[in-house]
Amino acid sequence: MKKALTIKTVVGGALASAFLSIAVGCGGGGGGYGGGGTIAPPPASPTPAMPTIHLNLFGTANGVFKDGTFGDVTGFTQQRHAQVLGLPPGTQVIITNNDSVAHTFNVFSAFPTPGPQSTATVPNGGVLGVGYQSGPIQPGNSTGVLTVTNTTGDLFIICGIHYISNGMRDGMIVQVGATPGPQATPAPAPSGMCKGYGC
Numbered sequence: 670m671k672k673a674l675t676i677k678t679v680v681g682g683a684l685a686s687a688f689l690s691i692a693v694g695c696g697g698g699g700g701g702y703g704g705g706g707t708i709a710p711p712p713a714s715p716t717p718a719m720p721t722i723h724l725n726l727f728g729t730a731n732g733v734f735k736d737g738t739f740g741d742v743t744g745f746t747q748q749r750h751a752q753v754l755g756l757p758p759g760t761q762v763i764i765t766n767n768d769s770v771a772h773t774f775n776v777f778s779a780f781p782t783p784g785p786q787s788t789a790t791v792p793n794g795g796v797l798g799v800g801y802q803s804g805p806i807q808p809g810n811s812t813g814v815l816t817v818t819n820t821t822g823d824l825f826i827i828c829g830i831h832y833i834s835n836g837m838r839d840g841m842i843v844q845v846g847a848t849p850g851p852q853a854t855p856a857p858a859p860s861g862m863c864k865g866y867g868c
C-alpha cells in the first residue's frame with residue numbers, strides 16, 4: 670500500500686489508481702510486477718508411478734546385457750533396454766508387455782534346465798517370488814498389482830515361450846534399496862527405424 674501511494678504522488682491520475690487497485694488486489698504482499706492477473710496454482714505433485722517391469726524382446730531397443738551374475742539377459746527391463754531387475758522387498762509392481770507378441774514371467778531360484786518351459790499361470794498369492802508364473806501376457810496387457818517377495822536375494826526369470834529359442838531370461842535382485850542394473854546398449858537402428866518399447 671505504501672509503495673502504491675508513493676507512486677500515486679509521482680504519477681497521479683487514473684494510472685496510479687490502477688497501480689493502487691493492483692496493490693490491493695495482491696493483498697499488499699510486497700507489490701511487484703505481474704500482479705493482478707491469474708496466479709498460477711503450484712504444480713500438482715506428480716503421482717509416483719508404480720514400478721513397472723516391461724517385457725520387450727523383439728523391439729529394436731531391447732538389446733542384450735552381459736551380466737556377471739546372471740549371464741546374458743534380454744527381454745526384461747524397468748527402464749528402456751534389457752537389464753537386471755532390482756526391487757526392494759515388498760514393493761508393489763506390475764508387469765507390462767510392451768512387445769508385439771505374448772510373453773510369460775516365470776520366477777525360479779536358479780535358471781531351470783532348458784526344456785519345454787511352462788506357460789501355466791501360477792499366481793503365487795500375488796507374490797512376485799519363486800514359483801510365480803504370469804501365464805501368457807498378451808501385447809499391451811499387464812498383470813495385476815504384484816508384491817515383491819519379502820525374501821531378499823537373487824531371483825531367476827525366464828519367459829516360458831522364448832527361453833530356449835531366444836534366451837529370454839533375466840535376473841532380479843531383491844534387496845532393500847535395490848535399483849535396476851545397467852542397461853544393454855542395443856545396436857543402433859537406422860534413423861527412424863527403431864520400433865517398439867524403449868525407442
Ligand SMILES: [Cu+2]
Nearest residue numbers: 772828830831
Ligand atoms: Cu517371451
